[in-house]
Amino acid sequence: KSRFWQQLARARNNFTEGLGDLFLGKKAIDDELLEEVETRLIMADVGQATTRALIDALHQQISRKQINDTEALFETLSQLMIERLERVQKPRPAPTEQPHIIVVCGINGAGKTTTIGKLAHHYKQSGHKVMLAAGDTFRAAAVEQLITWGERNQIPVIGEPGRQDSASVLFDAAQSARARNMDVLIADTAGRLHTQGGLMDELKKLIRVVSKSIPGAPHEILLVLDASIGQNALNQARQFHEAVGVTGLIVTKLDGTAKGGILFAIADELKLPIDFIGVGEQIADLRPFDPKGYVDALLD
Numbered sequence: 001k002s003r004f005w006q007q008l009a010r011a012r013n014n015f016t017e018g019l020g021d022l023f024l025g026k027k028a029i030d031d032e033l034l035e036e037v038e039t040r041l042i043m044a045d046v047g048q049a050t051t052r053a054l055i056d057a058l059h060q061q062i063s064r065k066q067i068n069d070t071e072a073l074f075e076t077l078s079q080l081m082i083e084r085l086e087r088v089q090k091p092r093p094a095p096t097e098q099p100h101i102i103v104v105c106g107i108n109g110a111g112k113t114t115t116i117g118k119l120a121h122h123y124k125q126s127g128h129k130v131m132l133a134a135g136d137t138f139r140a141a142a143v144e145q146l147i148t149w150g151e152r153n154q155i156p157v158i159g160e161p162g163r164q165d166s167a168s169v170l171f172d173a174a175q176s177a178r179a180r181n182m183d184v185l186i187a188d189t190a191g192r193l194h195t196q197g198g199l200m201d202e203l204k205k206l207i208r209v210v211s212k213s214i215p216g217a218p219h220e221i222l223l224v225l226d227a228s229i230g231q232n233a234l235n236q237a238r239q240f241h242e243a244v245g246v247t248g249l250i251v252t253k254l255d256g257t258a259k260g261g262i263l264f265a266i267a268d269e270l271k272l273p274i275d276f277i278g279v280g281e282q283i284a285d286l287r288p289f290d291p292k293g294y295v296d297a298l299l300d
């Protein structure tokens with residue numbers, strides 16, 4: 001918990017330097033205090049709509065005398081924040097099919113390749129046989145990077161630099177994963193094409209190929225989002241979700257940003273579960289997302 005706390009220190013500071021200090025030594029609740037809370041939430045990128053909803057809920061409870069002092073205000077705020085995240089969470093699907101196929105998408109630079117490396121580690125640690133598919137054939141470096149993550153995890157990678165057709169890489173990988181009794185196949189995909197429309201068409205094609213090669217697959221379509229780009233992450237998520245029907249999110253770079261509030265805006269607007277968060281560049285810096293732990297780390 002303490003390392004997690006440190007990793008989230010920046011995201012946390014933005015909230016608590018404001019909130020903690022605000023409440024410190026103050027007993028009475030006034031409009032000025034509530035306005036200040038609102039400003040801090042907006043600054044942390046919680047987003048207009050979600051912030052409004054939180055502040056309205058606080059006002060309501062204050063007028064009903066359910067909140068009488070700043071301590072209760074703080075408690076209620078953190079409870080409301082936890083609830084907003086929890087209501088869209090779902091348990092992670094267990095890899096019961098062999099192979100359980102996870103397609104990972106996201107814009108270049110979001111942290112997709114790194115996240116796949118960490119995710120492979122996560123599954124391997126829990127005793128699963130894991131394979132990677134280098135489906136981002138549009139960027140030679142992406143294939144090499146994925147091969148390096150494969151070596152680091154000591155797991156097989158299907159696809160090699162120079163191969164052009166990502167659909168055939170994914171098809172081969174699905175066949176190979178089945179033949180070799182893999183528990184989990186994690187597939188990388190392109191993160192940039194000439195046009196955004198082209199990228200979405202490519203993704204749809206890849207998903208069709210995967211579903212044709214293994215009935216029921218892909219079992220998950222995870223979208224990697226960079227928290228540090230704030231509200232832009234929301235726009236990206238909307239586009240991907242519309243195009244391919246994302247099943248869950250992985251939000252990266254929460255260690256290096258003061259914009260940790262974006263998770264609330266994402267949960268509220270997209271109603272998609274956040275499966276993992278990235279809190280650093282190392283292989284173990286991926287956490288299953290726990291709303292209470294997250295809010296506690298932000299506000300405690």
Ligand code: GDP
Nearest residue numbers: 108109110111112113114252253278279280281
């Ligand atoms: P891709 O283009 O989406 O595949 O992105 P990469 O996986 O290459 O990551 C882009 C940069 O972000 C790299 O320098 C990564 O080390 C870094 N990165 C990825 N995830 C995290 C994270 O959770 N925290 C931090 N601080 N850096 C990250």
